[in-house]
Amino acid sequence: MGSERPILLVAAAALVDGDGRVLVQRRPAGKPMAGLWEFPGGKVEAGETPEGALIRELHEELGIDVEQACLAPAVFASEPLGERHLLLLLFALRKWRGVVNARHADALKWVRPVELHRLDMPPADRPLIGLIEALI
Template sequence: MSDARKHTEVAVGILIRADGALLLSTRPEGKPYAGYWEFPGGKLEAGETVEQALRRELHEELGIEIGAAEVWKVTEHDYPHALVRLHWCKVRAWRGEFEMREGQQMCWQQLPLEVTPVLPGALPVLAWMAEERGLAALAATPPAA
């Protein structure tokens, strides 16, 4: 990995419904990995905190106002188009009706997810969520060949 590549800072919302279901949406047409399922969020703009960026992005993408959002985990993923640092925030409170403002699809999913393909950067977080919920089989890494 070259030090010349700059990280893109991204705020990501893991919206968790009262029954434990997670909100996923598809990447819009025209973006890298269009049609892949992901947790909603987006890039931090200059001067924004992670929570401010997440609040703005979820309003722009989904039409909702979120409650408190604190960073739970931070991961990095090296995509062909961008080196991203993902700031994962669990969100349990929001107001408003969901509107898919970028033409994306959304769905609520329990673990294990039924939707595919899932954006590669989300896979570690799904494993941690499974581990937290005692779903060890989902969290386990496959044995080496």
């Protein structure tokens, strides 16, 4: 057994528009991994389900409302992250209410899944790209 690290549970969404493009957001200056493109979402707080956390985060970050039934579990990543171990749960989302806007990120971009390979993304997000391409 290796050294045990606390788990950081994060739920994120691959929002897919009618043209098959996926939404990514750029982390703002002053945040860890600033300037990297990521899928919107965030940390699952104590007492929250991953779906509940993601619904909350998407409202806070993008100003959209999401029904839990529209969140389809897609892929996950498991990656060391400093003193903790990141478990990233990625859901696919094709239906939401409201207009997507950047409330916490410094930019948003809709890209085809194949274009994700050219973006600077956090290490945990990179292995998900091929799986997303296969799903969409």
